[in-house]
Structures are given as structure tokens and as C-alpha cells.
Amino acid sequence: MKTEPRALARPPGPQLGFLRGFRTFRRDALGFLLHTARTYGDVAWFRVGPFDIYLLSHPDHVRDVLVAGHHAVTKSRVLQEARRILGDGLLTSEGNTHKRNRRLLQPVFHHQRIVEYGEVMAVYAARASERWRDGQELDLHEELMALTLAIVGKTLFGTDVEEADAQRVAGSLRTMFDMYDRFFMPFAEHLERLPLPANRRFWQAKASLDEVIFGLIRDRRADGDRGDLLSMLLAARDDGGGQETNGGMSDRQIRDEATTIFLAGHETTSIALTWTFYLLSQSREVEERLHRELDEVLDDRIPRPSDLPRLEFTRRVFSESLRLYPPAWTMGRSVAADLPLGGYVIPAGATALLSQYVIHHDPRWYPDPWRFDPDRWEPAAVAARPKYSFFPFGAGPRMCIGEDFAWMEGMLVLATIAREWQFGLLPGQVIDLQPRITLRPKYGMRMRLERR
Ligand code: HEM
DSSP states (O other): OOOOOOOSSOOOOOOOOHHHHHHHHHHHHHHHHHHHHHHHOSEEEEEETTEEEEEEOSHHHHIIIIIITGGGEEEOHHHHHTHHHHTTSTTTOOHHHHHHHHHHHGGGGOHHHHHHHHHHHHHHHHHHHHTOOTTOEEEHHHHHHHHHHHHHHHHHHSSOOOHHHHHHHHHHHHHHHHTGGGGGSTTHHHHTTSOOHHHHHHHHHHHHHHHHHHHHHHHHHHHOOOSSHHHHHHHOOOSOOTTOBTTBOOHHHHHHHHHHHHHHTTHHHHHHHHHHHHHHHHOHHHHHHHHHHHHHHHTTSOOOGGGGGGOHHHHHHHHHHHHHSOSSOOEEEEESSOEEETTEEEOTTOEEEEOHHHHHTOTTTSSSTTSOOGGGGSHHHHHTSOGGGOOTTOOGGGSOTTHHHHHHHHHHHHHHHHTTEEEEEOTTOOOOEEESSSEEETTOOEEEEEEO
């Protein structure tokens, strides 16, 4: 018997008033999404302001939307708004611009290049940890942000980003993302023209960020080809027409790609590492197993990319951290053409929301889902789970282009630091999540260092 899709029926979901939707999201987006998925099932519908949102919480839906259905969707409005910060870089562009730029950038992320970058990652991590002192108290989140920023500066832009510049870039990006909340508001594009102090801070931060990045572009034009990302972008030629100058990319386009990689390439990885060290501080047993592996494999030297295949437990620790605290905690897509899914039809114009945070904490795939248990990553356990029950890097043609880079960096920095240091949370440090574009620790991560 043929079963008709419930095309006209809306999936179940919470009823939020026009304004309550915004407030709920602002106050506790994670709790709300988890509750909605657990209460209403794998396809749930709700409304935030004027937006129809379909929360999809089965791993197969990740495939249906991001892989099989990618032609029917575009980046969500929230991410499109990120254009104000990132311009038309890889993360925010669409269609042919995206396709062309992805092709252009692909060689930068080749395996052999990532291995070369790996040497730099471990050296930089060792250098950062040499500055630390036994018993020192520090904000590990800040430290790791500075470290991953220096690494992305060196590996991709072939230059030592000065400490002051690194702080400036990080500060500017933070200011801008702190204001990102406004972009959930209708008419945000009109609000941003008003002479409000918050708007002034936003534009000042943007100008400061651009100054650093345009400065790097200037330096590279003067230096000539060094085989790094900027050199490649400067040399890139395309038949595509459009905004290119003399067949090449304009400084503006290069700025957009560089800013995107600068941001995507350090914020996410530093957050993943921060949560990893937090989890280790809460589980001495896991930490001991990690130390045993590092001592055995590394024998008191800093790790190299060629060590990674033997750092199996290190990989499991990092995977489990990405599961529990996925730096990209949710992904939205605007549906461009009706999309049949899970017995319903998601209408054109609606938003499909896939949340790593929700799916990664689903007890169907991860029993006792809040427990930090790296053994979930034994090959047999992984094979028993649906493919997209773990998707910290997204899926399909818009999947993270920096995934290999992130694994290399995450594991090498983790191994380099953990072989020498243990961290303990400072008394009074409150742990809370701040779900913005990434899943930050809301109050930083104040830790006390202990040399092993
Ligand atoms: C733990 C670290 C990281 C996580 C969790 C992460 C996560 C993601 C996710 C989920 C997406 C897909 C977004 C979407 O489809 O809406 C993405 C895209 C992207 N990521 Fe990452 N990322 C990480 C590290 C990196 C690094 C190290 C780089 C560069 C050095 C990078 C560069 C990018 C870029 C350029 C895109 C856009 C790709 C495209 O649309 O073609 N990411 N990332």
C-alpha cells in the first residue's frame, strides 16, 4: 500500500510566540534544542520570529540535507549575515563563486602540505608551553587562542603574526561576534546603520581586522611567492570573469578568503583543545591513560606528524571532546525547493537546522551520552553507529576544508602540551557554554598548571 507523505501536516513542536522564540534562543539555545528533539522527535517544527525552523535530529537527515539534498539548500540566513564579517569567503559564498574558490583553495590543504604544517604546529605548541611555569594560573582558553592564531598565521600565511597583531585580530573578531546576536533580529541591516555605540565598536573592530589582513597581503605582494596560502591566492587565475582584476583575485577577495581561514582556522581548534583539557582535568583516569601513551610513543621528545598513527588513544580523546563539545554546534540551511524528509515536506523558504550538539548527545548512538568515554571510539563501536551520528566538520560539498589540518593541529598540540603539563580548574571557575557561531566556554577556562 502506498503511504502518502504527510506533506501538509506540520511536524510537532513547541509553540513559541513571535518574540518568545528569540528570547528562548538567546537564553538557552542548547537546552531548547535538546528538549525539542527529545520531546517532539527527529523532525520537529517551531517558529522563531518570522522564521519557520525544522529541527532534524536523525543522522540520516544530515545525509539527506547536506549530502543528497545539497542542491536544494543554501547557507542559512544567520550564516549569510556573517558576510558582514567574512565577506564572500569560502564559508559564506554560494554557487559558482564557492565552487571556484573551493577548487582554488584545495591545494593548500593537500595532505603533504598539512604534514609540513604539522612540524610547525608542534614547535609552536612547545614554544608556548616553555613560557609556562609550574603552579602558574592562566586562562587556558586565551592561551590556546593565541597559540592557534600564531599557528594559522605561520602555516597559512608564512609569516610570524606578531603577538600584538594576534591579540588585535582575536580582539576584533571577538567584538564582532559578540555583536553577532543582533543578526538574529529582523531588519538588522537597517539597525546597523544607526550611530549606536555597539555599531561603532563593530565597525572599528572590522577596520582593525582589515588593517592587519591587508597588511599581510601587502607584505606578501612585496615578498613574492613563498608557496603559502597568500602566495597561492595572489597567483590564482580564473576564467570566471566577475570581480577579478586581470584574471586574478582582487585584494578584497583575497581579504575575504584570508579572514575566513584566519577565523575558521583558529577559533574552532582552540575551542576544541580548551574543552579537551577541561575534560582531562575532570577525569584523572583518562588523563593517566593518555600520559602512558604519550610516554611510550614519544619517549620525551616533541611529537611529529609521523607519530600520529601510533597516538591512537590521543585520537580517541580528541574525538570524544569533539563529540561532547562540538565547536560547530549547529548548522542551518535555507531550503530553496521543497524537501521531502522523514515523512514530511520541508517547504521552500523554511530553515533546516541540524545540531551536532543534539545528535552527538543522543543516547540511541551514545549510551550515557554526557559521560566522557574515549573508548566509544574503538573501531567496532564506531562501525556500529550510523555514519552521520558524528559530524563535527559538517558533511557533503560544504564540509570543512580544514578537517585534516584540524586533526593534525588538535592531536599535535594536545600531545605536546599534555606530555608536560596537567591542568586543574581554579576554585570558583564556573563552566558554562556560550553557543554563538562556535561553542565557547562562557567564562573562559582559568586553570592552574602543574608540571608532570
Ligand atoms: C576543530 C576544528 C574545526 C571544526 C569543528 C570545524 C567545523 C566546520 C564545519 C562544521 C564546517 C561546515 C559549515 C557549514 O557547512 O555550514 C566548516 C567549514 C569550513 N572550515 Fe572548518 N572546522 C574546524 C577547523 C578548521 C580549520 C583548521 C580550517 C582552516 C585552516 C577550517 C576552515 C573551514 C572553511 C574554509 C570552511 C568552509 C568550507 C566550504 O564551505 O567549502 N576549519 N568547518
